[in-house]
Amino acid sequence: MADTILVVVEQREGKLNRVSWETITGAQAIAAETGWTLEAAVVGSSVGDIAKEIAATKVSKVYDLESAKLEPYTPDGFVAALKPFIEQKQPKLVLMPHTYQVRDFAPKLAAALNRTLISDAVGYKYEGGNLRFTRQMFQGKFAADVSFVGDPPYFATFQNGAFRGDQVAHGDAAAPVETVNLDVADGVVRNKPEAPFKEAKQAVDLTQAAIIVAVGRGIKEQKNIELAQQLAEVLGGEIAASRPICDSGWLPMDRQVGSSGQTVAPKLYLALGISGAIQHVVGMKGARTIIAVNKDAEAPIFEIADVAVVGNLFDIVPPLIEEVKKTKGA
Amino acid sequence: MKILVCMKQVPQKDAPLKLNEGGTWIREDISYEVNEPDAYALEEALRQREKHGGEVVVITSGPPRAQQVLREALAKGADRAIHLEGDGFVTLDAFNTAKAFAAAIKDESFDLIFTGLQSDDYGFAQTGVILAELLGWPHATIIMQIEKSDSGIRVKRELEAGFFQFVDMPLPALLTIQSGINKLRYATLIGIKQAKNKPLKKVSFDEVKLALGENLQRIEKLYIPQKTKKTEVLQGPPGEIAKKLVDKLRNELRVI
Numbered sequence A: 001m002a003d004t005i006l007v008v009v010e011q012r013e014g015k016l017n018r019v020s021w022e023t024i025t026g027a028q029a030i031a032a033e034t035g036w037t038l039e040a041a042v043v044g045s046s047v048g049d050i051a052k053e054i055a056a057t058k059v060s061k062v063y064d065l066e067s068a069k070l071e072p073y074t075p076d077g078f079v080a081a082l083k084p085f086i087e088q089k090q091p092k093l094v095l096m097p098h099t100y101q102v103r104d105f106a107p108k109l110a111a112a113l114n115r116t117l118i119s120d121a122v123g124y125k126y127e128g129g130n131l132r133f134t135r136q137m138f139q140g141k142f143a144a145d146v147s148f149v150g151d152p153p154y155f156a157t158f159q160n161g162a163f164r165g166d167q168v169a170h171g172d173a174a175a176p177v178e179t180v181n182l183d184v185a186d187g188v189v190r191n192k193p194e195a196p197f198k199e200a201k202q203a204v205d206l207t208q209a210a211i212i213v214a215v216g217r218g219i220k221e222q223k224n225i226e227l228a229q230q231l232a233e234v235l236g237g238e239i240a241a242s243r244p245i246c247d248s249g250w251l252p253m254d255r256q257v258g259s260s261g262q263t264v265a266p267k268l269y270l271a272l273g274i275s276g277a278i279q280h281v282v283g284m285k286g287a288r289t290i291i292a293v294n295k296d297a298e299a300p301i302f303e304i305a306d307v308a309v310v311g312n313l314f315d316i317v318p319p320l321i322e323e324v325k326k327t328k329g330a
Numbered sequence B: 001m002k003i004l005v006c007m008k009q010v011p012q013k014d015a016p017l018k019l020n021e022g023g024t025w026i027r028e029d030i031s032y033e034v035n036e037p038d039a040y041a042l043e044e045a046l047r048q049r050e051k052h053g054g055e056v057v058v059i060t061s062g063p064p065r066a067q068q069v070l071r072e073a074l075a076k077g078a079d080r081a082i083h084l085e086g087d088g089f090v091t092l093d094a095f096n097t098a099k100a101f102a103a104a105i106k107d108e109s110f111d112l113i114f115t116g117l118q119s120d121d122y123g124f125a126q127t128g129v130i131l132a133e134l135l136g137w138p139h140a141t142i143i144m145q146i147e148k149s150d151s152g153i154r155v156k157r158e159l160e161a162g163f164f165q166f167v168d169m170p171l172p173a174l175l176t177i178q179s180g181i182n183k184l185r186y187a188t189l190i191g192i193k194q195a196k197n198k199p200l201k202k203v204s205f206d207e208v209k210l211a212l213g214e215n216l217q218r219i220e221k222l223y224i225p226q227k228t229k230k231t232e233v234l235q236g237p238p239g240e241i242a243k244k245l246v247d248k249l250r251n252e253l254r255v256i
């Protein structure tokens, strides 16, 4: 049997999560290098339309794994669906996006099959027949090459942004879709989830801001937020923060930028004392210009910054406020 | 409620990390602290015990230095601690770490196990979910609120982009806790004193060895990631940097 890559795309409440295109792009690249066959699967209840959407990309086949018990999503349901399917198909490699949903069930799925999962990879290397995945370690300060030991199937998930979703290759004709009706036994699904909701409407909409001054843990103390606030004011921008600042209650939650906060795309994002963890970066990498001030020359934020200021923010911000005032007043 | 909290020791956030000579790992001569979400997990366990009674047990696996994490947890109010101590534990992958925990607690009966949602150092975000699977328990991840209900517990899961979701689940259950679920307490002097007399059990590698398998993934090489973006570095005295920045903002970016 030919070696296969199986991409499990993500759907939530019947809608395809766009990040799935990135995973398919990555899988297409691996398939091209290894010569392995690429297939995809969608798991859910009445998700045939998503299967068709995926079938337009360059894949050999799409499986539509269906059961009424798969809506709403639960880890028990998804593992009950995917485990027998993977046991039967024996793909060599199973790829998924590293989303909240996938990180909720994929480690369970791999463990149930007595296999391992390389999670949150940012890329891969295929050399001498050996497939390795690259992942960030120590909050992005280092990278590591990680390989699988033992027998396939191998599981890996890709970080948001690891590949370009808009570069997914489309097939000449639609790939065949096979619907597989699954039997998820009663009692298997133990969790009873309710519908997702948003907390009370956010008071500030950072998505519209042209200038954002964002503070991270480098600001050290709550009283120092004032300094960043002043800078935001003279620049005519909004103040925002990394998660730990909001967790500590130094700024309200609706000022948080990142995967669990707002996604912003200002003309200018000025990051003060923010290390540049991926969960923060996904929320602001769309900014036109990123200026980062950090005392650590190795801080990961500098990898995406257009302008890097290596230094103590408490030395740099006060004269910056004065300069801006002077220039604006002139 | 009897609650187990898994707490990992990780390099301190501001610690200057350097590769070792072989480029295989980081140099170990740095300071360590508790993994941040694990601190929140402990706080949540203490709060649940204050509300519903019961016991809070903390567990770590790692070298002797990791005991510090347990000592701090006992000082904050945990009742007892378990240390899977030895170098053998350090290089286990998440699957084996979970297997070691499962073996170490096989004679206990917990209602809840808390882990952090992921570690700040390797961040595989798997150990808790795998442990739930090994125990045959239901789990929920990235938890921001926990309440007892008639049939078990009702938890609030964080989803992406500001969404949340309530989930009802039976006990026993495993939850992975997100930072920010509560406000952390500090250890008191009395707590630190009392901690000295609290039980701390050590489990050796040999005691759980039979439960472990081969590591299924191998970290082959650690290195400094390559830069992909062209970054302009501004240097000089702060006043000069401020001038350069303002010039940029005005004449290049045209935002002021």
Ligand SMILES: Cc1cc2nc3c(=O)[nH]c(=O)nc-3n(C[C@@H](O)[C@H](O)[C@H](O)COP(=O)(O)OP(=O)(O)OC[C@H]3O[C@@H](n4cnc5c(N)ncnc54)[C@H](O)[C@@H]3O)c2cc1C
Pocket (backbone or CB within 6 Å): B006, B007, B008, B009, B025, B035, B037, B038, B059, B060, B061, B062, B089, B090, B091, B092, B093, B094, B095, B097, B114, B115, B116, B117, B118, B119, B121, B122, B123, B124, B125, B126, B127, B128, B215, B217, B218, B219
């Ligand atoms: C020299 C060296 C070599 C290594 N080699 C490998 C290797 O070849 N393969 C490999 O997969 N890993 C290797 N590791 C890393 C391994 O030890 C990880 O710690 C392990 O895989 C757990 O993953 P994680 O830290 O990402 O935990 P996550 O799954 O991200 O942790 C989630 C939660 O689980 C709990 N938890 C996890 N670990 C512990 C712990 N030790 N004590 C208490 N609670 C814990 C915590 O509550 C934590 O918040 C190596 C480490 C070292 C230092």
Ligand SMILES: Cc1cc2nc3c(=O)[nH]c(=O)nc-3n(C[C@H](O)[C@H](O)[C@H](O)COP(=O)(O)OP(=O)(O)OC[C@H]3O[C@@H](n4cnc5c(N)ncnc54)[C@H](O)[C@@H]3O)c2cc1C
Pocket (backbone or CB within 6 Å): A215, A216, A217, A218, A219, A241, A242, A243, A244, A245, A256, A257, A258, A259, A260, A261, A262, A272, A273, A274, A275, A276, A277, A278, A279, A280, A283, A293, A294, A295, A296, A299, A311, A312, A313, A314, B013, B117, B118, B142
């Ligand atoms: C599921 C999940 C979701 C998450 N969602 C988000 C999210 O939405 N948003 C978010 O931001 N994070 C999020 N996080 C947390 C994220 O992983 C990081 O922990 C967080 O972004 C780190 O915040 P920080 O950069 O402010 O702090 P740190 O990582 O502690 O960095 C502080 C930085 O300040 C620098 N510094 C210190 N002092 C000074 C000084 N005097 N001058 C200049 N620089 C200084 C240091 O060098 C360091 O780089 C999430 C994590 C998880 C696991």
